[in-house]
Structures are given as C-alpha cells and as structure tokens.
Amino acid sequence: MSFMFRSVPRIVCEAGGIAKTGILMKELGASRVTIVCDPGIVKLGFAQKAQDALEAAGIAVQVFSEVEADPPQEIVEAAIAGVRDWKADGVIGLGGGSSLDSAKLVALLANSDQTIEEIYGVDKATGDRLPLIQIPTTAGTGSEVTWVSVITDNDHLKQVVYTPQLMPDIALLDAELTYGLPQKVTAATGLDAMVHAIEGYTSRTRKNPIADGMAVTALSLLGKNLMKVIENPGDKEARSAMLQGSLIAGMAFANASVAAIHGLAYPLGARFHIPHGHANALVMAQVIRFNLPAAKKLYAELAPCLIEGVDFDSEDAAAEAFVKRIEEMVPASGLETRLRDLGITEDSLPEMAEEVFTKIHRLIDSNPRDMTVKEIETIYREVY
Structure with a gap:
C-alpha cells in the first residue's frame, strides 16, 4: 500500500486556551494579525477574547467579521484585499467551518499574486502562506486540521481548493468556545x-x-x-x-x-x-x-x-x-x-x-x- 498522510504541525487542546493566542502567534513570528470570523463570533465576544490575548502579547490586531455561511468568493476576496492593505503578517481563523475555510485562503492568497480562480482544484497554489492559527468554535467541520477549503463561486457552485499550503501551523481546541452553541x-x-x-x-x-x-x-x-x-x-x-x-x-x-x-x-x-x-x-x-x-x-x-x-x-x-x-x-x-x-x-x-x-x-x-x-x-x- 502506498499513501501520503499529512498532519498539522501542532495541536493545542485546553479549555480557556484562546487566552494563549498571543503567545502562540508570537512564536510564529507575527506582529500584525487579522482575525477572520463571522458577525456572530463578534457578538459572542470570542473575537474580543482573541484580540485581547494578541494585544497583551504586543501584537496589532485587525478583525474581518463579514464571513457568511458557504462563504461566497466575493467575501473571501474582500478579506484578502483587507489583509493586504493592512499588511498583516499573520492570520487567525475563528469560528465554524466557513470562517476556518476562509481564513486558510486569506492566509495563502494575501501572500500571493494568484487569484482564487487560479487555485481551484488540486495543488495549483504556489508560494507560502502567512502564519495561521485555526480556532474552531463548533465540533463539526475539522477544517482546523485540513488542507482543503470549500467556497461558493460567483456562479453559486461549490469550489474546492486542495493544496498543502492550507494546512495551518496550529490548531487550537478550546472547548469553552462551544458551551453556548444552539x-x-x-x-x-x-x-x-x-x-x-x-x-x-x-x-x-x-x-x-x-x-x-x-x-x-x-x-x-x-x-x-x-x-x-x-x-x-x-x-x-x-x-x-x-x-x-x-x-x-x-x-x-x-x-x-x-x-x-x-x-x-x-x-x-x-x-x-x-x-x-x-x-x-x-x-x-x-x-x-x-x-x-x-x-x-x-x-x-x-x-x-x-x-x-x-x-x-x-x-x-x-x-x-x-x-x-x-x-x-x-x-x-x-x-x-x-x-x-x-x-x-x-x-x-x-x-x-x-x-x-x-x-x-x-x-x-x-x-x-x-x-x-x-x-x-x-x-x-x-x-x-
């Protein structure tokens, strides 16, 4: 049998672990970090928790909170443009699968001249992504440990990106973020x-x-x-x-x-x-x-x-x-x-x-x- 098995380099599992976000991101060498999430994550106060932890470590923070379910291509492109303009050097995905999938593409394409359309499919991405930490707030998608992103293109079709660069540096599991789920x-x-x-x-x-x-x-x-x-x-x-x-x-x-x-x-x-x-x-x-x-x-x-x-x-x-x-x-x-x-x-x-x-x-x-x-x-x- 021949196969290849890829795995995230580091998994951190700790209730309340979001408080360590700043320390972990600093270890990855980032000083300007964008948090990619949806509006609900902001309302729940989770984005603020991550921001507080990052700022306590001396890291500047930008929050992009416009992610939607089955993330539309145009929303992901807006996030990429925002990260480029702000000159972020690190990305955090915080939320459910849509936010995590979006964050992976943002971390990759904000550091690249490629467009989303150019990397649809398998192994079409070139270059390296920005440092990336994924923090799931649902127990479902597993997106925090995959090199796959699924978004909805401008023709309302599901498009999938498979490329090793999407694998994050750290997956952070904080069960406290799931306690209040509907x-x-x-x-x-x-x-x-x-x-x-x-x-x-x-x-x-x-x-x-x-x-x-x-x-x-x-x-x-x-x-x-x-x-x-x-x-x-x-x-x-x-x-x-x-x-x-x-x-x-x-x-x-x-x-x-x-x-x-x-x-x-x-x-x-x-x-x-x-x-x-x-x-x-x-x-x-x-x-x-x-x-x-x-x-x-x-x-x-x-x-x-x-x-x-x-x-x-x-x-x-x-x-x-x-x-x-x-x-x-x-x-x-x-x-x-x-x-x-x-x-x-x-x-x-x-x-x-x-x-x-x-x-x-x-x-x-x-x-x-x-x-x-x-x-x-x-x-x-x-x-x-």
Missing part, C-alpha cells in the same frame, strides 16, 4: 463530524490504515457524546470529547476522502443556503442505507463505535444495526429531516442530481457504491 448547531456540526469519520473509513480513494484508525477513534468519541451534548449542553466533558472527535475525523477524511453524502449535500448549501452540517444530515441516513450492500463489512467494523456492549452474531447483523443507529440518530438530533420543510422545491431535485453527477463526480467516485444520476435523484426524493 442545539441545532450542536446537532448539525456533530453529525457532520460523524459523516467525516464514516466516509473517511469507507472511501474508495486514498483509504489508508492511519486514517482508518483515526476514523474509528473519532466516531467512537462522537457517537458516545453527541446525544449527551444535545440533551445536556452544559456537559463540559462531552463538549471536549466532541471537539476532539471532530478534529480527529477531520484528519481522517483529509487523508482519505469524503464521498456521496457530501456530494449530495453540496447543492443544498450552494443553492438553498442550508448549513453544511444540516445538509449532510438530511441525506446521511439514506446514502448510508444505499451503500449497505457494498459497505457491509466496513459498516460492521464501525458498529461498535455507536453500539456498545453488543456481540453481533454476524457481519450482516452488525452492519444492519449500524445503519439503523444512524437512522435513529438523525431525527433524534432535533433537526428538520425533510427538504420540503427547508424551502427546497421539488422541481429542483432533478437539477441537483444532475449537478452532483456531472460536476461533483469526484465524490461519487470515492463512494463505496457506484451511483447513477437517477439513484441520486431517488435519494433526494426519499428525503423530500
């Missing part, structure tokens, strides 16, 4: 992280034993703690476990791949602005059920991550129990489970299926079971 955000991001672990483990492309081990560890942490944090948002131990599970799942899928769940979720975000984690949750159970004939052995291996203390008498029984557990968890999360309830029109289903099959086929290629455009549409209709 229930639906907790549920959506937690299920998103579970999808990362499951798709990384069952991927047909770049699957490898290191990523497999991480996927199993991540899914165990996530599966045992997601309902705990939904039912008891103040469970600090479970919150920390979710944040760690999300990071480990991010390392797993970044070194393997995601697949059809993400593929079917992308148009829901780009066209209808469904938050990414919720979009994954909408199609998660149906895609996993569809994949069962091809992924039975792998699902059976993952069953103990979600179902403790059960000795299954066959591979079939373990795999079926795994799928049923997923089918139970999605509605139990409290999220809407029907496309029609989220403003998605029935006449858009064939168009989205065609878009997935023709423009996001790389994710279908990673799926454990082949899919036709008709089968993709059928799954959309099952959740409509």
